[in-house]
Amino acid sequence: MRKIITIAREFGAGGGEIGRRVAKELGIEYYDKDIILRTALADPKLTPEEVRKWDERVPQTFGFAQSLFDFYNKPLDEQLWQAQMDAIREMASHESCVIVGRNSEYILKEFDHCLRVFAHAGFQWRVNRMAGKMPGVPLEQVASDVRQADKARKKSCEHYTKTRYRDAANYDLCINTEKLGIDRAVKFVLEAAENL
Numbered sequence: 001m002r003k004i005i006t007i008a009r010e011f012g013a014g015g016g017e018i019g020r021r022v023a024k025e026l027g028i029e030y031y032d033k034d035i036i037l038r039t040a041l042a043d044p045k046l047t048p049e050e051v052r053k054w055d056e057r058v059p060q061t062f063g064f065a066q067s068l069f070d071f072y073n074k075p076l077d078e079q080l081w082q083a084q085m086d087a088i089r090e091m092a093s094h095e096s097c098v099i100v101g102r103n104s105e106y107i108l109k110e111f112d113h114c115l116r117v118f119a120h121a122g123f124q125w126r127v128n129r130m131a132g133k134m135p136g137v138p139l140e141q142v143a144s145d146v147r148q149a150d151k152a153r154k155k156s157c158e159h160y161t162k163t164r165y166r167d168a169a170n171y172d173l174c175i176n177t178e179k180l181g182i183d184r185a186v187k188f189v190l191e192a193a194e195n196l
Helices: 015-026 033-044 048-053 063-069 076-094 123-133 138-162 177-193
Strands: 004-009 027-031 096-101 114-118 175-177
Touching: 004 015, 004 177, 015 027, 015 114, 015 177, 033 076, 033 096, 076 096, 114 177, 123 138, 175 177
Parallel strands: 004 096, 004 114, 027 096, 114 175
Antiparallel strands: none
């Protein structure tokens, strides 16, 4: 039976690393930024550049002017969201995989064989962790980047899914990587995935 693991995360909490390690341990595919290409391929009207630009963000729509001059076409944000949903559901329907971000826990909410994980940690811990990965970048800039990424993910989640970002009710397993560490987080996800 297929195993699907989705990992939502706060920026810098280590969700991507957890996802890569879990996928490797289980011998299944890992998807993160590669969803960008699959999303673009799912809708021939979208380019990889458009999808990349608005990845995990809410695009600015053209509003009233677009509705007047482009009545029969969906706004860009709706096209992106639909293409992303199609790509993620297609992957989850055909193979075991780990999918990081992109509101995949919501997109796959009807899938019974899916473990929904949320990785989080304290703000300063995440800033320090990211600063270690970005040598030479001032700490204030790293903190600003963390805030901006969190804000964009929150806005994307709430806009597209109409659910609250960071709400534990949306997940099967919430992991505080600051308290548990990445190694134990990987272990917990693997243990939880055993019974999928």
